Amino acid sequence: MNAFLILALLVSYFVVLVLISYLTGKNDSNQDFFKAGKQSPWYLVAFGMIGASLSGVTFISVPGWVEASQFSYFQVVLGYMVGYFVVAFVLLPVYYKLNLTSIYEYLYHRFGLISHKTGAFFFFISRVLGAAFRLYLVAIVLQQFIFDQWNVPFEITVIISILLIWIYTFKGGIKTIVWTDTLQTLFMIVAVTLSIYFITDSLGWTFSEFLISEELKAYSTVFNTDSILDKGYFLKSFFGGIFITICMTGLDQDMMQKNLSCKSLKDAQKNMLSFSIVLTLVTLLFLLLGALLFIYAKKNNIEIPILDGQPKTDLLFPEIALNSGLGITLGITFILGLIAAAYSSADSALTSLTTSFCIDIIDMTGKSEKVKKSIRKKTHIGMSFLLVLVIISFKHILNSNVIDSLLTVAGYTYGPLLGLFTFGIFTNFKIKDRFVWIVALTSVIIVFIFGKIPAEDLGGYVVGYELLPLNGLLTFIGLILIRRK
Numbered sequence: 001m002n003a004f005l006i007l008a009l010l011v012s013y014f015v016v017l018v019l020i021s022y023l024t025g026k027n028d029s030n031q032d033f034f035k036a037g038k039q040s041p042w043y044l045v046a047f048g049m050i051g052a053s054l055s056g057v058t059f060i061s062v063p064g065w066v067e068a069s070q071f072s073y074f075q076v077v078l079g080y081m082v083g084y085f086v087v088a089f090v091l092l093p094v095y096y097k098l099n100l101t102s103i104y105e106y107l108y109h110r111f112g113l114i115s116h117k118t119g120a121f122f123f124f125i126s127r128v129l130g131a132a133f134r135l136y137l138v139a140i141v142l143q144q145f146i147f148d149q150w151n152v153p154f155e156i157t158v159i160i161s162i163l164l165i166w167i168y169t170f171k172g173g174i175k176t177i178v179w180t181d182t183l184q185t186l187f188m189i190v191a192v193t194l195s196i197y198f199i200t201d202s203l204g205w206t207f208s209e210f211l212i213s214e215e216l217k218a219y220s221t222v223f224n225t226d227s228i229l230d231k232g233y234f235l236k237s238f239f240g241g242i243f244i245t246i247c248m249t250g251l252d253q254d255m256m257q258k259n260l261s262c263k264s265l266k267d268a269q270k271n272m273l274s275f276s277i278v279l280t281l282v283t284l285l286f287l288l289l290g291a292l293l294f295i296y297a298k299k300n301n302i303e304i305p306i307l308d309g310q311p312k313t314d315l316l317f318p319e320i321a322l323n324s325g326l327g328i329t330l331g332i333t334f335i336l337g338l339i340a341a342a343y344s345s346a347d348s349a350l351t352s353l354t355t356s357f358c359i360d361i362i363d364m365t366g367k368s369e370k371v372k373k374s375i376r377k378k379t380h381i382g383m384s385f386l387l388v389l390v391i392i393s394f395k396h397i398l399n400s401n402v403i404d405s406l407l408t409v410a411g412y413t414y415g416p417l418l419g420l421f422t423f424g425i426f427t428n429f430k431i432k433d434r435f436v437w438i439v440a441l442t443s444v445i446i447v448f449i450f451g452k453i454p455a456e457d458l459g460g461y462v463v464g465y466e467l468l469p470l471n472g473l474l475t476f477i478g479l480i481l482i483r484r485k
Contacts, residue, residue, distance in 0.1 A: 003149045005328075009335050014164050020183070021168035021176045042267035045258050046275040048181030050189075050282060059188065059341035060137055062283070064313035066290030070221040072232045077283050079241020084276035086242070087250035088269045094425060095256065096265040102359040103256045110424040112433030118440050119420055120360030123253055124353065126413035130248075131349035132390040133409070135161060138338060139391060141318050144305070158391045165347050166384045177348050178261060184340035191337020192285050195321065198330045199292045203299065210292065219291035229455075231462040243469045247414035251421055254352035293317055300324065346387075353383045408467070412448055415471020416440035423476050429483040439478030447471040 062073060095103055104123060108116035135158070143157045168176065200210045210216060224232045249255045262268040293316050296302070302324060305315035320326065321334035357379050358364055364372045420440070423429070447467050455462045 003146045006146050006322075006331075006335050009332060010339060013336065013339050014168075016183070017164075017168045017180050020180050042262050042271040043274070044178055044182050045262055045268075046271040046278075047185050048178055049255065049258055049271070049275045050185045050279050059192075059286070059338060060141065060317050061314050062286045063290030063293055063317050064315070066219050066287060067294050067313055069232060070219050071287050071291075072222065072224050072237065074222050074284065074287060075224070075232070075234050075237035076241035076244070077280055079238040079243075080245045081276050081280055083242040083245025084249065084272055086246050088272040090425065091246075091250040091256075091421070092259060092265060092268050092272065095260060096268065100260065102356050103251070103253055103260075104356065104360045107420055107424065111420075111431055111436065114433045115420060115431075115436045116360060118437045119417055120356055121437075122413055122416050122440065123251075123356055124361070126248075126410065126417075127252065127254055127349055127353055127356075128386060128390055129409050129413065131346055131353070132387055132394060134349075135346050135387065136391045136394040137314060138341070140395070141315065141338060144315065145318055145322050154395060155392055158388055161346075162350075162384050162388050162391075165350055166380065168347070177351055178258060180347060181258075187336050187340035189282060189285075191333045191340070192282070192289055194333045195317075195330060195337070196285065196289050196292060198326055198333075199289075199296050199320070202326055203292075203296060210288075215295045216288075216291050219294060229460045229462060236466050240466055240468060243418065243472065244410060244414075247418050247468060247472075248410055251414065251417040252352075253356045254348050257352050257355060258348065289317070293320055296320060296324075350380070350383055350387065353386075354380045357383065408451075411451070411467030411471060412444055415443060415447060415468055416475045418468065418472030419443065419475025419479065422472060423479045429480070431479055432482045432484060435482045436479070439482060440475055443471055443474035443478060446474055 065073060094106060098106060098109060100106060102120070104116055104119040107119045139154070139158050139161055142161070143152075143154050147154075147157045168180065196207065200207055203210070205213065223234050224230055224237070225234050227233065228235070230236075259268045259271060262271060297304075297316060297320065302316075302320065304311040304313055305319045306312065318334065318338070322331050354376060358372075358376050362375070362379075364375055367375070416439075420436070423431075447470055450470070451463050451467050453463070
């Protein structure tokens with residue numbers, strides 16, 4: 001596919017987003033930026049959250065993961081569904097009762113200032129890394145298939161990507177994002193659906209014939225019940241998925257900021273439950289697409305693309321969509337889906353980082369609206385620069401599948417948040433607030449060391465996504481130890 005055509009699509013897409021930003025960001029108030037005036041229709045939020053949850057990681061990395069792990073990722077997704085119910089009926093009522101702008105304000109109300117700052121700090125680290133993971137994956141695709149042809153450095157590609165996001169979010173914030181994410185989710189779902197159609201058609205199958213084919217059976221094993229020692233064992237993946245959702249959605253300002261923009265708790269709960277069902281179905285489509293990609297590659301002798309001297313399964317989808325001769329329509333479909341996936345997660349991440357930094361880290365209480373707006377805009381620029389630096393660094397340190405790396409890092413960074421919120425909601429204990437950061441940091445260090453122990457030293461046990469609940473449990477125990485007598 002011609003690089004100029006891809007660039008034209010990128011520019012056209014960007015123009016549409018800027019237009020939406022102009023229409024939704026006219027007010028440019030802090031209230032609209034942070035909470036959209038609490039007037040967001042729940043069904044728009046639900047649909048848009050699908051795109052934000054999937055991101056470019058799901059769009060490229062989940063299909064690329066199928067060869068190594070088949071459909072075992074769906075074990076984690078089933079856990080996600082349970083986690084969304086917990087978020088809807090345990091966490092959202094707490095947030096709405098306190099009328100929060102940042103969810104980490106809860107920790108201030110419950111424990112004190114140090115707990116509030118500690119929670120915000122761990123979210124900050126989690127979201128910076130998470131957003132950078134997602135944007136990195138999209139950036140390397142744009143680099144390999146567009147900008148390398150023009151000898152544009154990777155660093156410039158990243159700067160352009162972040163700049164585009166900053167331009168259409170700097171005024172409207174979450175109010176703009178609710179609408180842009182809806183559009184981007186639509187593009188993403190259309191992209192995966194059409195991609196499945198075009199590839200099955202090129203293989204001479206209907207969709208139903210593909211579902212019953214022998215070729216699919218080679219990739220479609222979902223449940224791993226062989227040995228609890230395996231990283232992908234069902235119970236480890238399922239319960240890991242529950243806690244990943246509770247933390248990466250329910251304890252994440254990025255995702256909860258959209259929920260808090262709904263008119264009422266009831267609307268926010270409807271949003272969460274409907275979103276969970278659709279997300280599960282869409283993820284299944286991505287797994288089916290992954291199987292199709294490897295079947296197609298095998299039948300047509302397509303090699304896994306090489307990046308920095310290593311085979312990169314994450315790049316198989318773009319390779320087939322753009323370079324395999326399946327037609328320009330599939331190429332356009334892929335590019336639109338990729339761009340939508342990238343921006344739908346990155347824009348909300350940038351906004352939530354700005355919100356949390358302004359509300360939680362530097363505390364703008366008592367300042368005039370004019371000063372608050374000035375601080376917010378400067379912070380928005382600062383967060384953009386930070387994301388650029390982290391994404392560029394990833395190019396030199398990441399080797400594994402991106403979604404696997406993302407979920408592993410989540411085990412370290414979201415654990416203290418899980419422990420803090422669980423302790424706050426399910427106990428009545430007061431704690432010695434000044435020691436909270438020590439408890440949180442200690443639990444992360446212990447879990448990190450445990451995660452690095454070789455499997456042979458654990459009797460063959462491979463550590464998986466259970467690091468997250470273990471981290472939360474250690475934080476919970478630590479908080480018991482520093483409770484007030």
